[in-house]
Amino acid sequence: MTRMEDSMDILLLCGYFESKYQEEISRKTKTWVENAANTFQKRLIAGFKEQGVNLKVVSAPLIGPWPTAYDDIVFRGFEAGESAENVQYVRFNNIWGYRNISRTAALKKRVRDFVRKSEAKEKAIIVYCPHTPFLEAAVYGKRLDQSIHIHMVVPDLPQYMNLSKKAHPIYDFFKSIDIQKMDRLIAQVNSFMLLTKYMADKLHVGKRPYIVVEGITDVKSIPCAEKKERGKSVAYAGKLVEAFGVKRLIEAFEMIDDQEATLHICGGGELKPYVEETCKIDNRIRYYGVVPAEKANEILQNADVLVNPRQNDDEYTKYSFPSKNIEYLMTGNAVVAYMLDGMPDEYRGLLQVPGNNSVAALAEAIRAALTDENSEQRKRQVQISRTHLYYTAVAEQICGLLNGLSH
Structure with missing residues (x-):
């Protein structure tokens, strides 16, 4: 295990919120809760703590803005009390x-408090995601102390973070300005953790050091001891936006002529009214709304087939590795998903990949997954090949990078 030198202090700037605040955030959110991002950060923090680093975590929670996406005009903390x-x-x-x-x-x-109070010879600021406030604060810290090392974890690129069709022209205008500003800030970052190798070109990483880790998990072994009776349950958990293929998933499921098959959906977004209306027409489809991460995990674990309907049909797929695929695979259930440009080829053997982008091909892939006879072999493959994504291994890689650069 790579442990940080005792002389290094680390400040993590992120948008994490603890599970004790999940209910409040779900209740006040009008769109969707960033559960995937929160889970990523939770595991990252746990991994750093396992490394024995001198870690301080500062969070501006990734809640939506008032009035369109969140109830609070001012965020003053959580009702459930102190951290x-x-x-x-x-x-x-x-x-x-x-x-x-x-x-x-x-x-x-x-x-400023971190820089002034730290007596360590080596200091690092780790930024979770390309979010302008996180980067501005980190670069400010570097101005106060030129020796500070800035490391950025990049789960998504900023220009592809909102794929909703409802993005307003004013939002797009200010987003373009924000991205230009962000590019200048990213130039001050010293090292990176990227989810795909193509991100390095888009971020102009150049000769700066980086590692590629396509996700993070806290599942070391896939559940397979108590094998459940196989059924015909299909599930999706995530944002209900057309760019992610949710409408195609429902259309594909409706092509499966089997009254025993069921489709379970949870999440929020622009397609919520469409999903709710479809449930009234087809009683095999169940919609749970925006649910806590624990409930979403329960739905996924209890299903037989998990589907990620996001297709490889746009430039952004080169710079994207859906964390959903990692979560799905680690349940041990069959996974239907498209091979995106940003995904390593080794994932092809772990997924049921539709033959093309048609709705019919997606339906056929779901049918094939429902009758999958190689589930135990697939579980062994996933378990062996994904050990580098275990949260302690990911933190160890980042710490190893920081250790190497501090000497």
């Missing part, structure tokens, strides 16, 4: 268009 994990949550004005300015100012204060 049980020693996470410092910053307060900020949550009004759309102003909130990033407020988030940045609040984060800068915590960064």
Whole structure:
């Protein structure tokens, strides 16, 4: 195990929230909760703690803006009280268009405290995701102390973070300005963790060091001891946006003429009314709404086939590795998914890949997965090949990178 030198202090700037606050966030959210991003951060933090680092976590939670996506005009903390994990949550004005300015100012204060109070010879700031307030605060810290190393974890590229059809032209205009600003900030980053190798070109990483890790999991062994009776349950958990193929999934399922088959969907987004209306027409389809991560995991674990209907039909797929695929595979259930350009070829043997982009091909892939006879062999393949994604292994890789650069 690679452990950090005792002389290095690490500040993690992120949008994590603890599970004790999940109910409140779900209740106040009007669109979808960033459960996948939160799970990623939770595992990252746990991994760093296993490495024995001097870690401080500061969070501006990844909630939506007021008034369109979240109830609170000002985020003042959570109703459930103080952090049980020693996470410092910053307060900020949550009004759309102003909130990033407020988030940045609040984060800068915590960064200034970190720089002034740390007596370590080596200091690092780790930024979770290309979010302007996180990057601005980190670069500010580097101005205060030129020796600070900035490491950025990049689960998605900023220009592809909102694929909703409902994005307003004003949003697109300000987003383009934000991305230009972000490019200047990213130039100050010293090292990276990327989810696909193609991200390096898009981020102009150049000769700066980086590692490629396509996801993070806390499942070391796939459940297979108590084999459940095989059924015909299909499930999807995630954002209900057309770009992710949710409408195609429902259309494909409706082509499966089997009254015993069921489709279970959870999540929120622009297609929620469509999903709700479809449930009224086809009683085999069950929609659970926006649910806590634990409930979503329960739905996935209890299913027989999990589907990620996102197709390889746009440029962004080169820079994307859906965390959903990792979560799906680690349940041990059959997984239907398309091979995206950003996914290593080795995943082809772990997935049931549709023959083409037609709805009929997706339906056929689901039918094939429902009768999969190689589930135990697939579980063994997944377990062997995904050990580098275990949360302690991911943290160890990042710490190894920081260790190497500090000497």
